[in-house]
Amino acid sequence: MKKSEVKRMSMKTFLMDKIPNYNKLVIPYHVLRADLAAHEYGFPGKKMRVIGVTGTNGKTSTCFLIWKMLNAAGHKTGLMTTVAWGVDKLEKQIEHMTTVDAKTLNYRMKKIADAGAEFLVLEVTSHALAQHRTFGVPIEIAVMTNVTHEHLDYHKTFENYRDAKRRLFKMAKYGVVNEDDKSWAYFAKDVKEYITYGINSGILRAKDVKLGAQGVEYSVDGEASVGDKHAAEDKHVGGDKNASGDMLRIKTKIPGEFTVYNSLAAVAVGLKLGLNKEQISQGILALDSVEGRMNRVDLGQNFEVIVDYAHTPDAFLKVYESVVPGKKGRIISLFGGAGRRDESTRGERGEIAAKYSDIVIITEDDSRDENPAEIAEEFVKGAEQAGFLRGKNLLVELNREKAIQMAVDVAKKDDIVLILGKGHEKTILRATGAVPFEDLKVTEKALRKRLKD
Template sequence: MLFGELLEAVEVCATAGDPAVPVKGIAYDSRQVEPGFLFVAVKGFKADGHEYINEAIKNGAVAVVTQREADLPPGLAWALTPDTRLALALLAARFYGYPSSKMKMIGITGTNGKTTTTNLVAAVLSAAGQKTGLIGTIHNRIGDRILPVKHTTPESLDLQRLLADMAAEGVGTCIMEVSSHALALHRVAGCEFDVAVFTNFTQDHLDFHENMEDYLETKLGLFKSLALPGVKKQGKYAVVNIDDARAAEFIRSAGVPVYTYGIESQADVRAEGIEVSARGVNFTARGRWGSCPLKLKITGLFNVYNTLAAFAVTAALGIPANTIRDTLEATGGVAGRFELVDKGQDFAVIVDYAHTPDGLENILKTAVQITRGRLITVFGCGGDRDRTKRPLMGQIAAKYSDFVIITSDNPRTEDPLGIIDEIENGLKPAANECRYTVEPDRRKAIRAAVKAARPGDVVVIAGKGHEDYQIIGTRKFPFDDRLEAAQALEELK
């Protein structure tokens, strides 16, 4: 594609050089530039792409897009744009032929529940005979082919390349987790969504967003995009958790038909007769699409909500209720989401990704329901992330647990003991009702919890879930809560 043709997709403040220069590829990392590439200089959080323009040119860049003036060689094709992050997304979408227009796009946003809901929707659509693509926290997938993942939502250039691969391989529907970071950083700009799903809205990412209102407004952007002019003329809709306190704002923002789901409120699909056990949850989904009894292999009230969301999304697409039921009942849990670690012991060990106040409260509420003995909770908080949630999570752990072990999560560049102190501030007022201890070494903390457990107890290990690493300083070390718990249980034998 010619440089000038690519520029038709973005706002250009100034340009020079030959607009007819062919562009063979696009890169935002100078190390990825090959001869014939366009280099887009993006200012990141740790590095500024404008400082690597000369390296990109040495590697073969034939054109450059910047958002500030730069000293460029005479004759080089270049363009100046107000926002190179947004430009990168729009240029990539155009370069790859707007792949989102060639398939149905389902975007799922919310503080918690995105991963499970995404996987449930994908499972139902696959069972209905559709070839699906999945973009999420644990992995990306094209049909049955699993691809590695770096961000919950990939950087815009990588996303458009992935969508183009999906389109080339005949994917009919892409189900995508859409994080607030992705929306704020324009990673999904250039994507046209058919369906937007809202799971819930609670505190998270206040290290990135100015405040909760900024966080909310960012998430609303996905719903507002549904009503914008696009290639797709009909069939768009939104799915909203009506029980959430901010549901009305998502409904107002959609500008397209909205289907609701819930437990407490009247909704298009509502759960009734809920029965929660350690091994699963039973309920009846009743509403617009009739009455559908469900016996699930996943458990917890939060998973009732995730299942209702998946039911509404797929029923609105016209998938028969019996196909939805059979698939949801056959689908096991998602890795690291209330995942049981079972070595034949007489107490339960559960690993979960919960890393927000609401997420932790959800899993501990469920754990209480299935606990005959004591609830033992092991958790920490990530470093270089929202500090205000740390004492809140300490309070929640104290409220539901009989014994808490505060440990390290991914401390990153923060002092692990400093993070623990902030969590401990939330636990101290409840010290009389809830015993707790501190063990900064996560491996030792898990072993201590397992060793302390008695018959009928439940041990919850929260915060990292599916992650198979721990970030200490700037380095990643192999670490998997599930493997550590399994090894601790083997040692007990």
């Protein structure tokens, strides 16, 4: 993103603020662009069986799990996510968006189709659905991970945001829905056939869950009902064992309760597509990690460092729910907030971090044309609401590289350092434009300096 693009983004924000229903007024423009792109590349989405994944959090990891599982089972499968796209060899995505513009989307789908992919696992955002970027892409299976408050700067209300995501299900033949989410019924009613999943509720349930630092493990209850068109109407259809009488057991190499949900969604997809229990379990176990998602950075230091993309209140909570139970020392949290994005949740995120952390460091994120110091102050207010004191356990360093070094330097034995917000991203967006910046690389550099000193 160049400086001129930052200026265009500022103009768009200005128009959204000043012109009533601006986003609705420009829909015909988006539809036209999508239509032209689809025709230009010969409707490549129609050449594959497309699995679309939407939700607030967990989309990328769920996509990777499904992609890995299908490829491991012998089905050539393409992937398009926030992090990367491709088939066998993935290309890293530089754009700071999940579902790219319609032209790029169709170009990449054509590349994937031309590579011989049978399936495509596509991460789909509310923006993309509202702007019809996926025009001409038939969705065979739609997956909903969860829906919490995000992108209200664009959608204005939670209901608008939720309903934008529902469009994916209205396009789909079959739905996979997280029944532990409060909005699950809205998505379920938008598709003729569906399966629900969850830990507390759902046709597919995770039982005997074991959460560990190296991954999760659980049994799948209700798998026999997948593929039964009446399962959605009668949750007691089927049993807790498959045809061989053995309960499906899932293990992952990715930690966190949220991984139970993400992998269970992948299980539902695998069962619907006819994979056997061995193909599903081995495929899910084959995924080592997802870049920028709970990535541990270990250079031999005596404390934990984790880099994660968490940037919403719900994502913050999920990270803390994963690390707090096993902590031995302090939790040091570092994060910032993107400019022109979800301003209303900044204080809430600051308060959540303070509630679960011992030290909070506020820094920059993709500030764009917004003043990073003003963004930081909104997080500070939230942390102060939780009783934190600036200069004591609440620190502000607006240079992200210096802030990461600070977090690493103050860490002691058994502490957990959380670097949150940017995850896999390769640049940081400032008012002057995009600057190369990767949390994982910067964190490794900071650790080397700490260990050398």
